[in-house]
Amino acid sequence: MDSQKIGREILAHAGIGIWKMELIDGCAPRMYADSGMLRLLGISEEMKPEAVYQWWYERISPDHYESVSESVSKMAQGLVAEVSYPWQHPEWGTIFIRCGGTCDENYPAGICIGGWHQDVTDLMQFEKDSLTGMYTKKYFLSRAQEILDQNPDQDYKILVSDIENFKIINEKYGAEKGNELLQYLAQRGGKIIPWGIISGRFYADKFVMLQHAIPMSRKEGLELEARILEDSPIPNIVWKHGVYYTRFDRSISVSAMVDRANLALDSIKKVYGAKCAIYDERIHKSLLVSQQIIENAEQALREEQFQVYLQPKHDLRRNMTGGAEALVRWIHPTLGFISPGDFIPMFEQNGFIRELDHYVLEHVCQVMKGWQEKQMQVVPISVNLSRRDFDYPDLVEYITETVDSYGIEHSLIHLELTETAFSDNPERISQMIKELHTRGFVIELDDFGTGYSSLITLSNLTFDVLKLDMSIIQDDKPGKEHDVLKFCTYLVKMMKLQSVAEGVETREQLERLRELECDYIQGYYFAKPMEIVKFEEYLANEK
Ligand code: C2E
Numbered sequence: 445m446d447s448q449k450i451g452r453e454i455l456a457h458a459g460i461g462i463w464k465m466e467l468i469d470g471c472a473p474r475m476y477a478d479s480g481m482l483r484l485l486g487i488s489e490e491m492k493p494e495a496v497y498q499w500w501y502e503r504i505s506p507d508h509y510e511s512v513s514e515s516v517s518k519m520a521q522g523l524v525a526e527v528s529y530p531w532q533h534p535e536w537g538t539i540f541i542r543c544g545g546t547c548d549e550n551y552p553a554g555i556c557i558g559g560w561h562q563d564v565t566d567l568m569q570f571e572k573d574s575l576t577g578m579y580t581k582k583y584f585l586s587r588a589q590e591i592l593d594q595n596p597d598q599d600y601k602i603l604v605s606d607i608e609n610f611k612i613i614n615e616k617y618g619a620e621k622g623n624e625l626l627q628y629l630a631q632r633g634g635k636i637i638p639w640g641i642i643s644g645r646f647y648a649d650k651f652v653m654l655q656h657a658i659p660m661s662r663k664e665g666l667e668l669e670a671r672i673l674e675d676s677p678i679p680n681i682v683w684k685h686g687v688y689y690t691r692f693d694r695s696i697s698v699s700a701m702v703d704r705a706n707l708a709l710d711s712i713k714k715v716y717g718a719k720c721a722i723y724d725e726r727i728h729k730s731l732l733v734s735q736q737i738i739e740n741a742e743q744a745l746r747e748e749q750f751q752v753y754l755q756p757k758h759d760l761r762r763n764m765t766g767g768a769e770a771l772v773r774w775i776h777p778t779l780g781f782i783s784p785g786d787f788i789p790m791f792e793q794n795g796f797i798r799e800l801d802h803y804v805l806e807h808v809c810q811v812m813k814g815w816q817e818k819q820m821q822v823v824p825i826s827v828n829l830s831r832r833d834f835d836y837p838d839l840v841e842y843i844t845e846t847v848d849s850y851g852i853e854h855s856l857i858h859l860e861l862t863e864t865a866f867s868d869n870p871e872r873i874s875q876m877i878k879e880l881h882t883r884g885f886v887i888e889l890d891d892f893g894t895g896y897s898s899l900i901t902l903s904n905l906t907f908d909v910l911k912l913d914m915s916i917i918q919d920d921k922p923g924k925e926h927d928v929l930k931f932c933t934y935l936v937k938m939m940k941l942q943s944v945a946e947g948v949e950t951r952e953q954l955e956r957l958r959e960l961e962c963d964y965i966q967g968y969y970f971a972k973p974m975e976i977v978k979f980e981e982y983l984a985n986e987k
Pocket residue numbers: 755770771772783784785788797800801804828829830890891914946947948949966967968969973
């Protein structure tokens with residue numbers, strides 16, 4: 445067999461056919477098929493090219509006519525395009541075809557496009573997202589990587605889009621309507637967005653598209669979006685986009701490019717009116733700083749750059765300090781003071797939070813042991829647990845062993861966690877908390893009143909102390925119609941819990957909380973978080 449024939453055999457075996465299409469003004473379109481393609485079309489080589497075209501076109505599933513025509517016209521413009529559609533085979537029934545190609549720019553008469561045709565019926569279930577019919581994340585990444593590798597001289601861009609507050613939309617209109625919106629956007633966007641090559645849905649409302657790197661002005665972008673959203677099943681949605689141009693750095697993987705487009709998108713998440721952001725030097729620089737933070741974390745822990753500060757909790761009834769919360773600080777040798785709000789979310793993402801929380805717990809135990817040995821006053825200390833700490837099934841054992849190894853009574857260790865800790869796997873996590881509670885640790889529910897608090901979850905959880913978020917305290921104004929603060933303190937009493945009010949800064953707030961019989965006060969009014977030696981002095985001075 446000659447090598448061409450072997451090549452054809454291999455393609456036919458893989459379910460791939462090669463085709464050529466001639467579009468000449470005034471003539472019927474013609475399609476030429478190789479043997480693999482004839483097999484896929486279920487016809488013999490006697491059929492005339494005009495009839496082959498008709499045969500192919502008429503068997504495309506009618507709801508895909510538009511996307512197929514769209515791709516063919518992209519190919520005719522000299523772009524590489526790809527499209528998938530169900531096709532009615534005369535013997536095999538419906539098969540799924542993936543077809544791609546581009547035009548032969550040197551063709552003497554009319555337009556000639558050529559490409560491949562592949563039977564992907566077997567792969568369909570792995571490639572497509574069942575809700576929208578778009579590619580799955582895994583398939584999109586591998587396909588986009590192939591396209592980039594095969595066309596090293598072409599510039600592309602990656603567009604990442606998501607809908608602002610999609611969670612809230614789902615809650616407001618119901619999940620079914622939310623799904624309808626996603627389907628609508630997938631269909632409409634796929635048809636209307638020019639220069640698109642392939643697109644996928646990564647999760648929820650996160651759409652990703654590989655496009656040719658044709659720049660678009662803000663005005664063009666807004667017009668295009670208005671056309672896409674014209675008949676949206678949910679009105680007034682805010683859709684935001686992040687873009688990565690491959691020419692910024694072609695050496696990284698498609699997956700890293702998508703991450704960068706996402707970073708661009710994140711940079712405008714909370715910015716009113718901002719619709720689209722392009723990954724640029726500025727965003728790149730902040731990425732490098734975050735990477736530096738992440739890469740330096742282990743070393744920083746070894747070099748004791750992390751310091752544990754304590755913030756007093758004032759016991760209102762006894763009018764003295766009744767405990768403290770351990771809050772971590774990072775004193776970086778070059779970047780200086782970094783606040784936990786900046787690094788904790790990064791550590792939660794990369795998993796380092798577990799190391800850090802272990803360090804804080806161990807340090808707190810050491811300090812308390814020191815107090816016991818020096819026969820100083822020992823007050824309970826609470827440590828924060830991140831939702832990620834619960835990913836490890838040995839958390840309960842770890843905490844118990846650590847605290848026991850320093851000979852600290854369990855009731856002196858309070859564990860603060862937020863309701864979001866329960867959202868991933870409520871049953872398993874509730875079980876772990878229950879176990880910690882049974883072993884005598886005091887459980888505090890942190891940040892109560894921020895966003896997602898729900899009375900149902902509250903009634904299902906085991907805990908001893910409710911920490912009222914500072915937003916509730918600071919929003920509390922006399923004569924407000926809904927007295928949230930009063931309601932919360934009432935709730936605490938009903939549930940026979942104890943309350944800690946966070947972020948108390950003024951005398952008025954303090955008096956109001958006293959009136960509502962709140963148990964503990966934590967806030968700048970009494971003291972800011974301080975170094976441990978300062979806290980020891982603070983306690984001693986109280987006497
Ligand atoms: P959080 O647990 O809600 O901690 C209370 C935050 O409020 C602290 O911020 C504290 O400094 C601040 N604060 C206290 N009183 C006042 C006040 O009167 N006014 C105002 N404006 N702020 C007040 P910080 O130390 O920056 O910590 C931020 C968050 O970082 C903490 O929120 C906690 O979620 C997290 N975090 C801190 N340390 C750790 C840790 O060791 N492990 C984990 N997992 N998270 C930690």
